[in-house]
Amino acid sequence: xxxxxxxxxxxxxxxxxxxxxxxxxxxxxxxxxxxxxxxxxxxxxxxxxxxxxxxxxxxxxxxxxxxxxxxxxxxxxxxxxxxxxxxxxxxxxxxxxxxxxxxxxxxxxxxxxxxxxxxxxxxxxxxxxxxxxxxxxxxxxxxxxxxxxxxxxxxxxxx
Amino acid sequence: xxxxxxxxxxxxxxxxxxxxxxxxxxxxxxxxxxxxxxxxxxxxxxxxxxxxxxxxxxxxxxxxxxxxxxxxxxxxxxxxxxxxxxxxxxxxxxxxxxxxxxxxxxxxxxxxxxxxxxxxxxxxxxxxxxxxxxxxxxxxxxxxxxxxxxxxxxxxxxxxxxxxxxxxxxxxxxxxxxxxxxxxxxxxxxxxxxxxxxxxxxxxxxxxxxxxxxxxxxxxxxxxxxxxxxxxxxxxxxxxxxxxxxxxxxxxxxxxxxxxxxxxxxxxxxxxxxxxxxxxxxxxxxxxxxxxxxxxxxxxxxxxxxxxxxxxxxxxxxxxxxxxxxxxxxxxxxxxxxxxxxxxxxxxxxxxxxxxxxxxxxxxxxxxxxxxxxxxxxxxxxxxxxxxxxxxxxxxxxxxxxxxxxxxxxxxxxxxxxxxxxxxxxxxxxxxxxxxxxxxxxxxxxxxxxxxxxxxxxxxxxxxxxxxxxxxxxxxxxxxxxxxxxxxxxxxxxxxxxxxxxxxxxxxxxxxxxxxxxxxxxxxxxxxxxxxxxxxxxxxxxxxxxxxxxxxxxxxxxxxxxxxxxxxxxxxxxxxxxxxxxxxxxxxxxxxxxxxxxxxxxxxxxxxxxxxxxxxxxxxxxxxxxxxxxxxxxxxxxxxxxxxxxxxxxxxxxxxxxxxxxxxxxxxxxxxxxxxxxxxxxxxxxxxxxxxxxxxxxxxxxxxxxxxxxxxxxxxxxxxxxxxxxxxxxxxxxxxxxxxxxxxxxxxxxxxxxxxxxxxxxxxxxxxxxxxxxxxxxxxxxxxxxxxxxxxxxxxxxxx
Numbered sequence: 001x002x003x004x005x006x007x008x009x010x011x012x013x014x015x016x017x018x019x020x021x022x023x024x025x026x027x028x029x030x031x032x033x034x035x036x037x038x039x040x041x042x043x044x045x046x047x048x049x050x051x052x053x054x055x056x057x058x059x060x061x062x063x064x065x066x067x068x069x070x071x072x073x074x075x076x077x078x079x080x081x082x083x084x085x086x087x088x089x090x091x092x093x094x095x096x097x098x099x100x101x102x103x104x105x106x107x108x109x110x111x112x113x114x115x116x117x118x119x120x121x122x123x124x125x126x127x128x129x130x131x132x133x134x135x136x137x138x139x140x141x142x143x144x145x146x147x148x149x150x151x152x153x154x155x156x157x158x159x
Numbered sequence: 160x161x162x163x164x165x166x167x168x169x170x171x172x173x174x175x176x177x178x179x180x181x182x183x184x185x186x187x188x189x190x191x192x193x194x195x196x197x198x199x200x201x202x203x204x205x206x207x208x209x210x211x212x213x214x215x216x217x218x219x220x221x222x223x224x225x226x227x228x229x230x231x232x233x234x235x236x237x238x239x240x241x242x243x244x245x246x247x248x249x250x251x252x253x254x255x256x257x258x259x260x261x262x263x264x265x266x267x268x269x270x271x272x273x274x275x276x277x278x279x280x281x282x283x284x285x286x287x288x289x290x291x292x293x294x295x296x297x298x299x300x301x302x303x304x305x306x307x308x309x310x311x312x313x314x315x316x317x318x319x320x321x322x323x324x325x326x327x328x329x330x331x332x333x334x335x336x337x338x339x340x341x342x343x344x345x346x347x348x349x350x351x352x353x354x355x356x357x358x359x360x361x362x363x364x365x366x367x368x369x370x371x372x373x374x375x376x377x378x379x380x381x382x383x384x385x386x387x388x389x390x391x392x393x394x395x396x397x398x399x400x401x402x403x404x405x406x407x408x409x410x411x412x413x414x415x416x417x418x419x420x421x422x423x424x425x426x427x428x429x430x431x432x433x434x435x436x437x438x439x440x441x442x443x444x445x446x447x448x449x450x451x452x453x454x455x456x457x458x459x460x461x462x463x464x465x466x467x468x469x470x471x472x473x474x475x476x477x478x479x480x481x482x483x484x485x486x487x488x489x490x491x492x493x494x495x496x497x498x499x500x501x502x503x504x505x506x507x508x509x510x511x512x513x514x515x516x517x518x519x520x521x522x523x524x525x526x527x528x529x530x531x532x533x534x535x536x537x538x539x540x541x542x543x544x545x546x547x548x549x550x551x552x553x554x555x556x557x558x559x560x561x562x563x564x565x566x567x568x569x570x571x572x573x574x575x576x577x578x579x580x581x582x583x584x585x586x587x588x589x590x591x592x593x594x595x596x597x598x599x600x601x602x603x604x605x606x607x608x609x610x611x612x613x614x615x616x617x618x619x620x621x622x623x624x625x626x627x628x629x630x631x632x633x634x635x636x637x638x639x640x641x642x643x644x645x646x647x648x649x650x651x652x653x654x655x656x657x658x659x660x661x662x663x664x665x666x667x668x669x670x671x672x673x674x675x676x677x678x679x680x681x682x683x684x685x686x687x688x689x690x691x692x693x694x695x696x697x698x699x700x701x702x703x704x705x706x707x708x709x710x711x712x713x714x715x716x717x718x719x720x721x722x723x724x725x726x727x728x729x730x731x732x733x734x735x736x737x738x739x740x741x742x743x744x745x746x747x748x749x750x751x752x753x754x755x756x757x758x759x760x761x762x763x764x765x766x767x768x769x770x771x772x773x774x775x776x777x778x779x780x781x782x783x784x785x786x787x788x789x790x791x792x793x794x795x796x797x798x799x800x801x802x803x804x805x806x807x808x809x810x811x812x813x814x815x816x817x818x819x820x821x822x823x824x825x826x827x828x829x830x831x832x833x834x835x836x837x838x839x840x841x842x843x844x845x846x847x848x849x850x851x852x853x854x855x856x857x858x859x860x861x862x863x864x865x866x867x868x869x870x871x872x873x874x875x876x877x878x879x880x881x882x883x884x885x886x887x888x889x890x891x892x893x894x895x896x897x898x899x900x901x902x903x904x905x906x907x908x909x910x911x912x913x914x915x916x917x918x919x920x921x922x923x924x925x926x927x928x929x930x931x932x933x934x935x936x937x938x939x940x941x942x943x944x945x946x947x948x949x950x951x952x953x954x955x956x957x958x959x
Binding site: 019021022029033034035036037038039040041042043045046048075076077079080081082083085089092093094096098099100101102103104105108123124126127128130131132133134135136137138139140141142143144 | 190
């Protein structure tokens with residue numbers, strides 16, 4: 001058992017007696033109550049549990065909670081609120097980029113990572129970037145459109 | 160609109176919301192992590208469940224030793240079939256049809272196991288980690304009884320019986336017949352035939368199945384939160400099984416992360432968790448991990464079809480016959496029965512075509528696999544694959560273009576209603592219109608020119624067409640599954656204006672991604688006369704309406720929408736009557752719009768809030784007899800149902816080096832009647848087509864001869880990801896149906912048309928090599944083998 005300290009969406013949490021085997025996804029969902037992070041496969045394929053760890057997208061089902069000791073984590077709850085969606089969230093809504101919403105938190109976190117790091121010049125780039133996140137509802141077309149649109153809004157903002 | 164502007168009657172009669180791409184009410188919560196799926200429930204100090212599942216395909220349970228597990232840390236109970244035998248009655252998936260054996264649904268395997276993955280022992284513990292630890296300590300002794308891994312093995316003379324009481328492994332058999340097929344085939348100018356196979360698939364919703372049973376000890380009541388799309392059916396079945404009246408068993412489907420059919424049957428775990436919650440008088444949670452979900456949720460398709468079609472010299476299909484062998488798995492599912500999937504293959508095989516004579520025979524046989532159940536399209540992805548392959552084989556044999564041969568065989572606009580050879584009646588739908596619209600949008604002529612160019616360069620370029628029709632929004636006259644005794648023909652809407660003037664519309668249908676909260680609110684807003692954003696829709700909660708079944712079989716827009724329209728109108732009449740008192744006007748002169756009742760041609764108006772106050776709170780304004788409660792309930796039954804149809808066109812190119820199929824173009828022209836929300840309709844088509852692409856190119860549950868599942872992870876069971884799905888073009892032929900609102904069901908169609916269109920495109924691409932496509936998925940491995948065989952065949956020919 002270990003005591004750890006993690007920062008989630010800007011707030012620090014001290015958690016004591018963490019079992020070494022506890023998954024980061026379970027820490028976020030069950031211990032800290034961030035149920036926006038979804039668990040779809042527990043073997044790192046579907047991407048639904050994707051969160052940002054120190055600024056990089058990571059699968060919280062493939063990370064142990066103790067590995068996140070000292071880390072800064074952003075979950076979907078840290079992006080925007082129902083009243084004030086962030087740019088990517090609002091583009092998902094605008095373009096109908098979600099149906100059942102289960103894969104959506106992972107799509108958004110991967111999308112945030114892609115938007116920050118890559119030019120995303122073509123739809124192929126966006127599709128390639130999303131290839132580690134599975135969606136069974138949308139056929140991806142509207143997710144691609146939402147990210148493309150968010151990328152365009154991002155370039156407009158830059159001087 | 161400013162409040163003092165005079166309303167014109169044309170303003171208030173014009174629908175404002177139905178037909179508009181209104182953004183979804185669901186989205187703000189789902190985009191911010193504020194949704195609530197079943198696994199997100201946080202009951203007081205919940206216990207957690209884990210199942211020990213059978214590793215044997217077919218075996219007698221000789222002994223279970225769970226003593227060590229019972230003593231393990233955190234364990235509250237270890238339960239076997241014996242321990243719960245007195246706590247429930249088995250659930251029987253009954254059907255009136257002959258030649259059917261109903262296998263009972265048991266929460267845990269009793270006496271023997273029949274597939275790998277069947278739950279045998281349950282551990283209830285203070286955490287899932289501890290529950291799974293305890294599973295390791297349980298010893299189960301099995302006496303193997305011999306695996307039945309393939310449908311052909313099940314019907315062999317020396318096959319072991321999976322259900323001894325049934326006396327046979329054939330759980331269902333049926334035949335459809337019209338006319339003299341043998342004579343018509345004999346007289347045909349051309350006969351084409353083949354053995355077609357659609358392998359077993361997983362519906363694979365991204366949210367695994369999940370149940371939370373919340374126990375209320377003060378009245379021995381259970382609220383089951385379930386990832387189900389049939390909460391009403393689940394409530395009724397568990398109520399009966401546990402002898403617990405409906406007011407002590409509430410079943411709620413909260414936000415549900417997709418189903419596609421896999422959450423559309425009653426599951427052993429769903430029944431078990433309610434039994435355990437009552438037994439332990441505690442709330443209990445369980446969510447399947449991905450392995451459990453793939454290896455124990457209902458599976459899809461798995462049929463082998465021997466079929467033959469006869470054509471006259473003009474390319475008119477005259478006759479069709481088919482023998483279907485369905486591998487239905489170890490059990491019949493509740494309530495749909497094991498007949499749902501394979502019987503639907505033969506009942507829909509003639510499709511949208513005017514084929515004169517028909518014989519379709521089906522056998523559903525038990526094997527050591529999880530049961531097959533509903534999956535988006537049910538039966539029709541295979542029936543369409545087979546019929547459309549035969550149509551193309553006929554076209555090839557007669558030298559007729561595939562587009563033209565369909566024009567000659569589709570039911571034409573002046574021929575509706577049309578009864579096809581299997582007995583299904585199509586109401587007026589744009590069959591030909593869809594075909595023409597798809598061909599035009601795809602640029603069919605141009606594609607053929609591109610193909611000719613590509614072939615000159617030796618490239619494998621193919622074009623495939625598939626047309627289909629489906630029955631949607633089915634009413635009480637037709638059983639959704641053959642001979643099933645429960646009513647699937649009606650749905651209820653209950654609309655209430657409360658004392659604050661707020662509007663709540665409650666339904667029993669249950670969205671699992673289709674956006675019903677939005678589309679049903681669009682309908683209520685228009686028909687009641689209020690603003691879209693002022694309507695709250697509640698769905699999937701058995702406490703909200705007295706009876707419901709749920710969302711399946713492309714019914715919710717038609718049945719839920721029809722109920723919404725009728726209930727809205729009844730409530731609007733009540734509003735008008737109250738308003739006539741308040742405004743001192745004749746009720747006939749009052750129109751209701753934007754949440755207000757307005758005297759036509761004047762600026763005199765009262766809001767719903769004022770009306771509610773007058774009815775419920777202010778005891779002076781209205782006489783007692785005029786204080787009608789502002790609520791309306793309507794149960795809508797479309798009696799028959801309505802047809803939906805589409806044509807899909809795919810263009811593909813196959814890389815001869817990797818044997819990978821690239822989809823270059825995909826066009827869908829569909830008729831779903833009057834569109835409620837075009838944004839949502841397009842999204843449904845996109846998703847359906849993507850699943851069809853998965854079925855055509857990637858997805859296959861592979862069981863070995865010992866009944867072990869070899870593709871149980873998402874690495875081995877491959878569903879399409881973003882790079883594999885092309886940009887899709889969707890066009891709508893909107894011909895209003897005869898049901899309330901003119902809607903047609905459209906949630907499943909994408910998956911019905913796409914596999915056939917892609918199969919035909921691959922066959923077209925490979926036709927220079929004389930290769931036929933008769934099994935799906937066409938994985939690179941299968942294409943490689945076919946191409947290698949074709950090379951050998953050509954070499955042999957050259958040698959002769």
